[in-house]
Amino acid sequence: MIQRLTIIGVGLIGGSLAQALRSAAYVREIIGYGRDVANLEKAVSLGVIDSYAPSIAEAVRDADMVVVAVPLGAMQSCFSEMVGHLAEDVVITDVGSAKASVVAAASAAFGELPSGFVPGHPIAGTEKSGVEASFPSLYRGRRVIVTPLPSSSAEAVAKLVSMWNETGAQTEEMSVERHDEVLAATSHLPHLLAFGLVDSLCSMDESEDIFRFAAGGFRDFTRIASSDPVMWRDICLSNREALLKVLQQYGNDLSQLMSLVSEGDGAALEKTFASAKAARDRYANQLDGWKGSFPAE
């Protein structure tokens, strides 16, 4: 059980974690910190956090678990502000969508990495943001990738895994590099494509009709383009190399598909579509089966 949990950045992800741990009775006290006092007041009034501190230095004092849930671009300054104020056995983690950049930010802030520092990434979220959007079951039936570093103590890793399991999530360990490659493909690339598509359509001559006649499929396809622009700016920059690699590969594959359309090669188009449909149906079925194995709310 966590005695004193500090959440830095009380938004959708941090707020939902606080609510999940509270409803699992796995935490005694929750301290919040953030730049926006009005948001912190709201988090208190919603019962998401017990109180908030005026600085990171005060927020982390005596905490046995510190979760940094801020955009990737703000990680380094958060880590810097906690230096010299952390309890000895504290576990420090984050929820960032790109891990190499978080490790770099921590190294820059801490110098030698603390043994309690274990990066993590819950594969969960919605296109909404802010503490009002947070809810206790966000992590139920989801996966959390934990990326222990050579400097991480086994005890800290175990504590982090226990915390996430209490939210109803399943944890898996992975290297920082592999995490960043996998997430570039499954999350960062699709977000960039969706933002790019909507932006591209906006600039077309028929843009008014385009949005008027867009159907349900389009709505699903572009839902992730409603995500927070600052967060996604930071993710794109933080995972730049892995993202460019998959973007390059996707660009090549798309050019090839374009050639098939241009040449009118129906057989090859059908084959590509059929294999994509099969893979996508397999994935959806797995996801259904896997989530079904968790107790309902």
Add this chain to the structure above:
Amino acid sequence: MIQRLTIIGVGLIGGSLAQALRSAAYVREIIGYGRDVANLEKAVSLGVIDSYAPSIAEAVRDADMVVVAVPLGAMQSCFSEMVGHLAEDVVITDVGSAKASVVAAASAAFGELPSGFVPGHPIAGTEKSGVEASFPSLYRGRRVIVTPLPSSSAEAVAKLVSMWNETGAQTEEMSVERHDEVLAATSHLPHLLAFGLVDSLCSMDESEDIFRFAAGGFRDFTRIASSDPVMWRDICLSNREALLKVLQQYGNDLSQLMSLVSEGDGAALEKTFASAKAARDRYANQLDGWKGSFPAE
């Protein structure tokens, strides 16, 4: 009211139209035709059609409304088979996602286009297909684009509009060319991108992990990649020119976005994402407001 409705191709789209008109009591008798007798038997047993005919020639006999709801590649042969068997005042329409190719198919089959021929396109559907997936409210609160031709009689257009209005849809008239451009952007391009993304991910080294760790956003984004491959092959080929045009433009915009990532231009990325988010949120709100103005089921 329609006395005798012939549905050629009793799948999701044709079956849902039959069910919608039946539940509106706007049709006396529904005859089906399709290549797969087992499917037609199922459509009868589900009450979607009253009976089915062994040929298109017999199916269209004495019909006052003929709806061709087959893949685009099968349109021409369907039209050819009805030549000489149509009643004088019959309205003939289709539901194809690309209209210029349907007009070309009809011209090839009929020679001079019948005055009762009015192409149409309901902007509705799901990623599922087949008569089992059909349901009467599919068109409720949706738009149907009607593309009258110079050869279409005003009476036929009015009858077609009345039929679609009975399903709870709202009709709008548009030229064939504009329809094809708008649909290329809002529907055909996103489908190609989604099929392409899933196919591209399948070929990556980490493909197993990629699908294991794909989250909810990915699921939404790729839902349309579960659509029928043959139908989408036909759409891509039938609307080739308009699709290549938007694909080219999207490709250029994506390259530019890739350059921003590569150069680490955070300000420009954030601006692009923010404007895409604003457009997408505006679109979703309009869709909500617009659908909300229809009576609930």
